Amino acid sequence: MAYRLGVDVGGTFTDLLLIHEETGKTWRDKVPSTPQDPSIAVVNGTKAITATAGIAPSEITQFLHGTTVATNAVLEGKGAKTGLIVTNGYRQILQVARSLVPGGLAAWIVWPKPEPLAALENTVEVSGRLDGQGHEVSPVDAAQVRQALENLKGQGLEALTICLMNSYLDGRHELEIASIARDIFPDIPVSLSHEILPEMQEYERALTSVANSLVRPVMAMYVSNLRRELRALGMAGRMNLLRSDGGLMGSEKAENAPVNLLMSGPAGGVTGALWVSRKAKLDNILTLDVGGTSTDVALIENGAPRLRRETSVGHLTVRASSLDVKTVGAGGGSIAHVPELTGALRVGPESAGAVPGPACYGKGGEHPTVTDAHVVLGNLPGALLGGSFKLDRDAATQAVQTIADALSVTLEEAAQGIIDIANENIYGALRLVSVQQGYDPRDFALMGFGGAGSLHSNAVGKLMGSYPVIIPVSPGVLCATGDATTQMRYEHARSFNKGISKTSDAEVAKWLAEMKEIVHRELEDEGVARNDQIVTFEAGVRYMGQGFEVDMELALPDFEAGIGTAVLKDAFDAEHKRLFTFNLDVEHEIVNLRAVALGQGAEMPASALADGNSDPSAAVVSDHEMWVEGEKCPAKIYDRTKLRAGNNVPGPCIVCEMDSTAVILPGHVGTVDAFGNIHINPVNAA
């Protein structure tokens, strides 16, 4: 029996989804995260879910994992102390950066001067120089390098980065220096820029490589601990981690190049939402992943998320591909407070996190959080996680009352205010990916997920006019669904930098064939049989002299048949004209070549729901009371597992399931589709 296990570690909960590969049967679970060592929760969850499913951990053939370990290390400034080794004359490469002050005219007046990612006092210059064509100008002087590195001893470095001028053309000096560095610093990882990012532009290469070093020790420790623990459980399957670009990579590779995982967690949500949207036949979706400490939003247009050639975490932007996800510090655990000075109500960015958590969790938290406000308003039932997690209503009331007192309003008004402000913050993030990119949110459906997404999605959808609001199946483990259903991916790129007249179809064909072999082997190493792989090729092409290239698809047979460059020229001219309205009578330059191998994802069949009629009353658990817009309304609680396809669920109500609770507002109705997704629309439009 073959099983896949998807695991997503969030700030508050660790979510798990187990899939039986042949039948598509799924189990899900949720355990509290353990931020000190996130692997504890992963292991606990794995034990729990395999017990529930009645299988042995050894039956798991693939362990698929999205992690925010690297992300958090960057956000919390807890990355490794990194030494940087650069070419003579370039010690200030990160200090001077690209000289760019972001923003418009005069933005420098208010721009906070950034600190370089590797401190200047930990940056040393070394001998050895290549020229701009990759030829050696001067060799590495081992004695000088040794001396320079000795000077870094005693600085307490936890990682080293080597980035030399022109190393994207030839990494030999970096390799030479790395061997000396490993000799002097045998216990810390060394990242080489020509391996992390073999591209021209010394600053971007240095920054990306330093970012890799920054998160490498923490990721290595995490991944190796996790591997050991899971192996100890008997889990013999492959461990794959989700990259920021939504593809999977083997855990050993992830340890060495964690810069590709900085947005691993959010990528899981987007890939999960994609899976749901394909089933629900929706092309345009705004995603809203509300967790305990933060909210991630993304835009999916025509069934494809936006992919960027860079990754941004907090203020750090590096050259590694990622799905375009924006994050704000507003989540279920965000703490409400009233600063004395202004007397205004603020929510977040401080969060109660998983420990102690919101007051209603009864774990010693006293600060009023967004979740406590939901409890006060009746948006949450008396207990979560299928009844196993009781909510302390009195504690929530007490906490929110402190806000009511500070504002001199009623308890419910204070609670509503907290929710409104949280929604406004979330709305702001959604505007960044929609309105500010020129998209009209009214053309998009809104899918809320994560622990608290479905508590907010109806209200936020109403603010933005984004309908239907989708409550996906298993919203609480959607990220884990994404982890479990996405594909293995391996990409190999090489600089080519030749005019088309200076190369030949045969030469390109030879390169492509070599690259094809490399990506095939990489995925084979990851356990994907060659027959199950799809390999595609791309070339970055431009008119000689331009600074940016257009990515063009290539077909290897064209080059084998001797028509590849001719086809490419025409295709590029057509694309350039389409994109930019003109062509130039200038030689075409092939800047780089890329081969991408994709494994097959688990085509997890969505289980269809039994048909019912429009009447959902069979799923009613109990009558309930909710506060909506300052009034107490009679409402109902529904059990989601009892809803049937075709049911129309009228608001106001809450719909409960094991790992999530959804709110449907008055004046709205939720229609259950064939797979169990709920589509919420205003009553008059439904």
Add this chain to the structure above:
Amino acid sequence: MPAQIIETNTAAFNAVDINTITLDIIENALRNAREEMDATLFRTAMSPGIREQGDAFPLIADRRGKMIVGQFGSFLDGFLNGYEGTIEAGDMVWLSDPYSCEGAVSHNNDWLIILPIFREGRLTAWACMFGHMTDIGGKVPGSLPTDALSVFEEGIRIPPIKIYKKGELQEDILKLVLHQTRMPEWCRADLHAIIASCRVAEKRIHEICERFGDDFLASATDELLERNKRAMGHLINTAVSESKVSFEDYICDDGRGHGPYKIKCTMWRTGEKVILDFDGTDPQAMGSINFYLNENMLKMFFGIYMVMVFDPQVMFNDGFYDLVDVRIPQGSLLKPDFPAALSCRTHALGRIFDVLGALLGQGQPEFLNAAGFSSSPHLMFSGHHEDTGEWFQLFQIGFGGIPGRPWGDGADGHSLWPGFTNVPNEFLERYFPMRITEYTSLADSGGAGQNRGGNGILMTYEFLNAGIISIHDDRWFTYPWGVNGGEPGSRSRKILRKGDGSEVILPSKCDNIHVEKGDQLDYITWGGGGWGNPLKRDASLVALEVARGLVSVEAASTLYGVVLNTDGSVDIKATETKRASKVDTDKTREIFNFGPDINELRANAIAETGLAAPIAPKW
């Protein structure tokens, strides 16, 4: 006679009510269109000046020519006033002559494309973009002769002409113009890139109109302008006093050995209006440092500065123009008479920002920034490759120190210009016969202060091929001033080291300097002024910056009063003593610290800079 706009549909736009959400969407869609203009340009242009350094400026204006998004403000007024001819659907205007458009562009190298956007016979909006061409012919490579006496020496001058007439590209005109430049391929690609970026904006305007309706766009842009006027009116009322404040600063020399030249501006408010009066500015220079300053452009500079200094939340557009009155004396450095040379106007353009900052901050020193890196120095390097005989030509912009600010230290080796970045040295080394052997900010070049001025840059070029270079820089003679007790930043320098080991100090502005293979040039820019008393700077931060190589041990002691132990840590006791003794001897400081006065600078010029002092200009 102003331009005549031909509309086949003369129906007025209907005013419509627009809710806030729709208004926000339209504003953001326009802003996004502007960013797409940039992206299109950078992706398709060829000259590093445009595609790496961002020396190009987009604009989308409403039907009346008022800028809705962009950053230099609308110059369409100037063009429309000066253009004798018709504008109709399918036309696209190209120009580069500053005298033909009231300084909409300010030297011949900036090629401006103006695209009127018509819908169903009505003028609906404008898209414009100008970018700096690496070469437009004339007496020196780069077309910015430091010693020019008239605009006729500064390359081809393009009056407003139609590059597209009713949709038809005028190939012959293009051919004629490109024939004049040393870099026709770059100019052709860059011009096409500029045109393409305007076409992107045109497409987006059509989409917005199709989505919301033409009347909506018209009403939305009216409302966006009005919204800005309200916000700025409020800001002007609270931030600008009715009593006059003045400030003077200098351009060091005119490239012909005369200088310094004074720029003076006086600011006051009358009712709701601000007056910016440049009376007292020196007459125009004989050389090419004159800056034909467009009044509307200055309004925008002023508006943006005010917003940034006092309230960065305000969004800006042309809406507030009626609230600002700019007066520039004819025949002055800032409004020279035709045919005064203009090519090297970058120094005066930059200095305007120091002047504006000083004017706005004078009344409220807590908002005052020190003098910044107020120019964009250039290096040109050109020649024929020794092996292939092919022509190469590089135009590169340098960077320096951001000033000390109320907000904190200034960044080291950064740009005061929006969107400007350095060219990666790996790019230079791959495509040009040169190697960059040193690229660093220079310790102590930023003015000492509680908030330190950013350091200037030392960039050492090793030339791998013979050729000629030109240099354009300033602030080699006067200092970038410090404020509120901060010290001035250090001045700029250029040193050429020949193969035989000899050194030559090069003038701040020079052309036709021959370099041989193996020669090295130290290109040193100036630092930003310091903000606040350096004795108040955190001593441990001073020690850290010494360890980082950003401040020297000597400067730590003499300027910051921080004494270091041999291990680099702060000697707390000695530091306290030293700082106490300095405070006692320190006389009350002025708001501005300009360094020595002009006479003293003259007397010490040779000794301190290696260059003779400029001769005082006579008129």
